[in-house]
Amino acid sequence: MARNAAKPITMAAIAREAGVARTTVSFVLNGRYRQHGISEKTAEKILAIAQRRNFVPNETARSLSRQRTGLVGVFLPGFNSHWGETVVRGIRARLFEDGDYIPLIASQHDDPDWEEREVRVLLERQVEAIVCCPTVKSSNYRRIVDRGVPLVFIGHRAQGISEASFVAWDGTHIAAEATRYLMSHGRKRIAFIGRDESKETFRERFNGYREALKEGGLSARRAWKKSVPDYSDAGPAIRSLFAQKAEPDAILCDLWIQALAAIEALDEIGRNIPEDVAVMALGDSPVCAHGRVGLTTVAEPAEHLGRRAAEIALQLIRSPSSVPVQELIRDYELRSRQTV
Amino acid sequence: MARNAAKPITMAAIAREAGVARTTVSFVLNGRYRQHGISEKTAEKILAIAQRRNFVPNETARSLSRQRTGLVGVFLPGFNSHWGETVVRGIRARLFEDGDYIPLIASQHDDPDWEEREVRVLLERQVEAIVCCPTVKSSNYRRIVDRGVPLVFIGHRAQGISEASFVAWDGTHIAAEATRYLMSHGRKRIAFIGRDESKETFRERFNGYREALKEGGLSARRAWKKSVPDYSDAGPAIRSLFAQKAEPDAILCDLWIQALAAIEALDEIGRNIPEDVAVMALGDSPVCAHGRVGLTTVAEPAEHLGRRAAEIALQLIRSPSSVPVQELIRDYELRSRQTV
DNA sequence: CTGTTAGCGCCTTCAA
DNA sequence: TTGAAGGCGCTAACAG
Numbered sequence: 001m002a003r004n005a006a007k008p009i010t011m012a013a014i015a016r017e018a019g020v021a022r023t024t025v026s027f028v029l030n031g032r033y034r035q036h037g038i039s040e041k042t043a044e045k046i047l048a049i050a051q052r053r054n055f056v057p058n059e060t061a062r063s064l065s066r067q068r069t070g071l072v073g074v075f076l077p078g079f080n081s082h083w084g085e086t087v088v089r090g091i092r093a094r095l096f097e098d099g100d101y102i103p104l105i106a107s108q109h110d111d112p113d114w115e116e117r118e119v120r121v122l123l124e125r126q127v128e129a130i131v132c133c134p135t136v137k138s139s140n141y142r143r144i145v146d147r148g149v150p151l152v153f154i155g156h157r158a159q160g161i162s163e164a165s166f167v168a169w170d171g172t173h174i175a176a177e178a179t180r181y182l183m184s185h186g187r188k189r190i191a192f193i194g195r196d197e198s199k200e201t202f203r204e205r206f207n208g209y210r211e212a213l214k215e216g217g218l219s220a221r222r223a224w225k226k227s228v229p230d231y232s233d234a235g236p237a238i239r240s241l242f243a244q245k246a247e248p249d250a251i252l253c254d255l256w257i258q259a260l261a262a263i264e265a266l267d268e269i270g271r272n273i274p275e276d277v278a279v280m281a282l283g284d285s286p287v288c289a290h291g292r293v294g295l296t297t298v299a300e301p302a303e304h305l306g307r308r309a310a311e312i313a314l315q316l317i318r319s320p321s322s323v324p325v326q327e328l329i330r331d332y333e334l335r336s337r338q339t340v
Numbered sequence: 341m342a343r344n345a346a347k348p349i350t351m352a353a354i355a356r357e358a359g360v361a362r363t364t365v366s367f368v369l370n371g372r373y374r375q376h377g378i379s380e381k382t383a384e385k386i387l388a389i390a391q392r393r394n395f396v397p398n399e400t401a402r403s404l405s406r407q408r409t410g411l412v413g414v415f416l417p418g419f420n421s422h423w424g425e426t427v428v429r430g431i432r433a434r435l436f437e438d439g440d441y442i443p444l445i446a447s448q449h450d451d452p453d454w455e456e457r458e459v460r461v462l463l464e465r466q467v468e469a470i471v472c473c474p475t476v477k478s479s480n481y482r483r484i485v486d487r488g489v490p491l492v493f494i495g496h497r498a499q500g501i502s503e504a505s506f507v508a509w510d511g512t513h514i515a516a517e518a519t520r521y522l523m524s525h526g527r528k529r530i531a532f533i534g535r536d537e538s539k540e541t542f543r544e545r546f547n548g549y550r551e552a553l554k555e556g557g558l559s560a561r562r563a564w565k566k567s568v569p570d571y572s573d574a575g576p577a578i579r580s581l582f583a584q585k586a587e588p589d590a591i592l593c594d595l596w597i598q599a600l601a602a603i604e605a606l607d608e609i610g611r612n613i614p615e616d617v618a619v620m621a622l623g624d625s626p627v628c629a630h631g632r633v634g635l636t637t638v639a640e641p642a643e644h645l646g647r648r649a650a651e652i653a654l655q656l657i658r659s660p661s662s663v664p665v666q667e668l669i670r671d672y673e674l675r676s677r678q679t680v
Numbered sequence: 681c682t683g684t685t686a687g688c689g690c691c692t693t694c695a696a
Numbered sequence: 697t698t699g700a701a702g703g704c705g706c707t708a709a710c711a712g
Binding site for chain 2: 008054056057058059060061063064069084085089092096102103104105106107114117120121123124125126146147260263264267268287290291292293
């Protein structure tokens with residue numbers, strides 16, 4: 001059982017015990033004592049005491065004094081996806097390398113009060129920058145920017161905010177690549193399923209798909225473009241696609257989770273994959289690799305995006321006045337499995 | 341672009357602007373001004389200024405002054421599982437309700453240096469309690485306890501640390517329940533696959549399985565107990581199980597991810613599920629529900645575990661001297677799908 | 681080589 | 697009803 005916390009030892013106490021000034025202790029414990037000409041002997045004595053008394057520097061006090069907390073706010077939706085975890089891993093790893101910063105992770109949420117509170121908390125805790133998903137409410141976005149806290153969007157570029165930094169996966173490019181892949185496998189009637197037609201991300205990806213089709217001498221039929229807001233239920237969209245006389249011979253999904261739902265729906269209506277119809281998704285997760293599923297995907301380098309976002313955040317912290325950093329990542333990995 | 345942060349306004353500045361003392365501002369902004377007999381008028385004036393100047397309290401300063409940070413350290417492996425996310429959601433939700441605390445999330449890691457650093461960071465940031473997985477290295481466990489920081493293990497009870505608080509899913513109970521379920525479906529030759537035979541969690545669950553078998557007049561054959569350290573590859577274990585003359589007619593897996601791998605392996609060696617052999621797992625994830633998989637599971641109330649862990653952490657913060665809280669959660673949800 | 685002094689922004693006791 | 701003063705633990709400019 002936790003024994004009652006004896007009050008943790010402070011630098012002042014160490015100074016007293018060693019018979020030196022607090023400054024000396026501070027310099028020694030921060031390893032900068034040589035530059036201040038403190039004798040090895042004194043240093044050793046201080047280090048010994050610190051060790052013996054199990055000294056742990058109080059980062060709260062240090063933050064207050066230095067006027068910097070070493071905190072980078074991370075604000076992602078729910079954290080419920082493989083994507084989110086992977087991004088966070090990248091951010092954490094990058095900050096870790098830097099040594100001076102750690103992530104303070106908040107979670108976006110449908111409830112506006114929740115989201116507002118999370119932003120308030122990040123601000124009160126004096127995060128030095130924030131990495132967040134463009135799904136953040138614009139009022140919250142403003143609160144961050146107004147405070148002068150550097151902000152980096154991750155995953156997609158933010159809609160209608162041209163002056164913000166971001167690191168995004170190049171939707172147009174990867175949708176085009178996926179479409180080309182399908183065409184190269186002989187598919188000619190390719191449908192596109194995305195989440196929300198009104199979103200910029202949908203449009204970007206749809207455009208990539210359309211351009212690639214055009215390149216290949218095909219064209220995008222309106223009837224083969226579907227948006228599925230409740231992405232776990234692609235059933236209706238699939239059924240309506242296959243109620244048409246000209247059935248698609250391939251389906252390109254915006255999200256792997258939609259593709260999984262599409263596969264279920266296709267199984268139900270008795271279409272064979274990939275013989276009758278190929279299925280492919282933008283984005284990947286371990287599920288897709290399961291032998292029973294074998295979904296062919298274009299995988300997003302999510303960890304890399306996280307790393308870059310962290311890097312940009314650090315850069316903006318160091319020079320807040322610098323121009324926004326906007327990066328479209330075109331890398332992807334085509335994971336060819338059984339559905340194409 | 342972030343305009344260069346004008347220095348954020350402080351209480352002192354507000355006091356100056358309002359022509360009152362800092363104390364007054366503090367009382368007003370913390371909503372306790374009535375008890376101190378401060379006039380509504382003064383209060384309004386102060387609130388107006390704060391609003392106009394976009395005042396955000398500096399939680400770092402507040403923490404230092406109050407000698408409490410409102411931080412609860414959360415220390416889970418990798419964060420790479422559905423389980424971890426769900427637990428964190430529970431913790432966050434519970435802390436949110438309480439209002440005064442937020443989680444500071446660190447991540448466990450195979451690399452000992454990494455893990456050690458994470459613990460150091462949590463301690464330096466003065467977290468008031470830590471919720472963590474029992475997989476933490478014992479040296480790090482000691483550092484936490486020695487500092488007097490209350491610790492709550494989550495998921496499993498810690499091995500060989502009888503005096504620590506924990507909230508764990510009752511492995512013996514749920515393994516028994518799962519086994520009973522399999523028996524009630526006519527299965528008589530049930531194999532058990534777990535991750536690491538040397539771990540207490542394996543033993544607990546195995547015991548539950550064995551007891552239930554005994555109850556049902558069956559017995560656990562040594563040859564039907566397998567441990568699969570690399571849990572994403574159950575292939576060898578499955579093949580060796582099905583190389584025996586007496587093939588199992590059911591497989592109970594410690595982890596859903598093992599069960600998924602087992603399904604793949606069974607597909608490969610041409611056994612039909614569930615006709616030849618049933619598959620069932622302890623623990624659930626959305627993947628298991630996919631139509632192509634349909635894995636029957638016993639789902640862990642992971643969010644609830646998170647909530648309880650947070651609750652216990654808060655309680656230990658409030659009365660650090662209290663007896664360790666040890667809770668075995670027996671709840672589960674049987675998700676009957678197609679593999680049984 | 682070491683110590684003095686003055687903060688960082690907020691809270692809180694005590695006095696007026 | 698308000699204000700003065702000291703302190704939380706650490707940093708840093710400046711003397712000596």
